[in-house]
Amino acid sequence: MxxxxxxxxxxxxxxxxxxxxxxxxxxxxxxxxxxxxxxxxxxxxxxxNTHARTLRSGRFGAVAYLLPPVSADQAGWLQEQLLIGMEAALAADNRHLVVAHLPDEQRSSSGDVPKMLRQWMVDAFVIDHSYITPPSIIEMMERSPVPCAWLNIDRPTDVVRCDEIAASRQATDILLARGHRRIAFLDYSRDPQTGSWHFSNQMRLQGYQEAMTAAGLPARWIGGDIQSEVIAFTRAWLSKDDRPTAVVSYSAELVHPLAQSLAFSGHNLGRELSFISFGTTNWMGRQRVDLMITPSRAVGEKVINLLDAKIAAGSPQPTRLLPMTYCAGSTIGPPPI
Missing domain, CATH: 1.10.260.40 (lambda repressor-like DNA-binding domains)
Incomplete structure (x- = not known):
């Protein structure tokens, strides 16, 4: 018994x-x-008896991590260290994490929120904005009395995110310290005519521009909404006489087309072109990339702490910015002679 x-x-x-x-x-x-x-x-x-405790307190002792919406042709992912951070912060108070995903059609009205709480048996939400969250769910959560905190969105309150501007400024300064002067910002996911698809595009560009201005050097942006012909586009700008000697890349994934394009002419990344970017791990395939690392576990812990502070105070909490950390790899060298 x-x-x-x-x-x-x-x-x-x-x-x-x-x-x-x-x-x-x-x-x-x-x-x-x-x-x-x-x-x-x-x-x-x-x-x-957790069931009896729930009946007495009216609380479930759980927080739902709401996955960002992705279309059928997009690849979603779970950040293991982010989950570990959230779980650790919750476990310290005998609570647990529920990972949930909603089809877009369920993100329609504030009346859905209490229904979601009943179905998932959670007390609050952490909402990830890694992809674009539909305006309807942002408005829905703003109107709802259900406590929620956000990740990867530019808002003045209830958000935990990295300091994108400071990280990009530091990344550019690292290249400047190695002697580079022709440094470009590389972004294949943003159309300058229509604007950024995510706030981090603009903030990383801003940090780069601030560092270049402070160094008395001209800024240069290379990219666009490049959906196809990535290699052809990359080889085209690499073939120009005024090509940069180093790039700050919005996405670490661009290391692959860059390395491949350089290989066509017998060149190497890190020798003929230096590269630094942002991400959660600096191993890209078999190459170790110079990267500004997102502190995913700390982000997970801090977002639960912010959510608890919001619930205790009964009011929104100021957004918390976390610094990225530089992790050296093999993709930065001195400017080619």
Whole structure:
């Protein structure tokens, strides 16, 4: 038979009501009494009835991580370190994480939010904006009384994200320190005529421009909304006499077409062209890329901390910016002679 609160009370030599309150988090008892109860519970192998606790408190002890919307032809991903960070912060308070995904058609009205809470049995949401979140869900969450925090979105409150501008400025300074002067910003995912598809495009460009201006050098942007003919586009600008000696790339994925394009002419990335970018790991295939690393685990921990602070205060919390860390690789060298 399972161990009950009554069994723990007998083993601890205390009343059942007192033991029940202690096991449910009450701190009104002496530290010695609390320690005695938990020692008895551990010795007997007592497991709390989480269902009963939920009925009493009206809370589930869980937070849902809402995956960003992706279309059928997009590749989504889970950041392991981000999940570990959120889980660790929740586990410290005996809570857990629920990973959830919604089809776009469910993101329609604020009436859906209580329904989602019932279905998933969670108390709040962490919403990831790694891809573009439909305006409807942003408006829905703003109107809803359900607590939520955000990742990867540019808002003044309730967000945890990296300091993109500072990271890009640092990346550019690293290239400048190696002697590069013809440095370009590379972005194949943004059309300058229509604007950025994500706030980080503009912020990384801004950080690069600030560093170049501070160095008294002209900024240069290479890219566009390049969906096809990536290699042809890359080889075209690499073949010009005024090609840069180094690039700050919005996406680390561009290391592949760059390396391939350079190989056509017998050149190497890191020798004829230096490269630095942003990401979660600096291993790209068999090459170690110079990268500004996103502190994914810390982001996960901080977003839960922000959510808890928001719930405790009953009001929005200022957005928290986390620094990226430089991780050296093999893609930066001195300017070619």
């Amino acid at each position: 399972p161990v009950t609160v009554t069994d723990v009370a007998k083993a601890a030599g205390m009343s059942q009501p007192a033991v029940s309150q202690i096991l449910n988090g009450s701190t009104r008892y002496k530290a010695t009494s609390i320690a005695k109860v938990f020692a008895a519970a551990e010795r007997l192998g007592y497991k709390p």
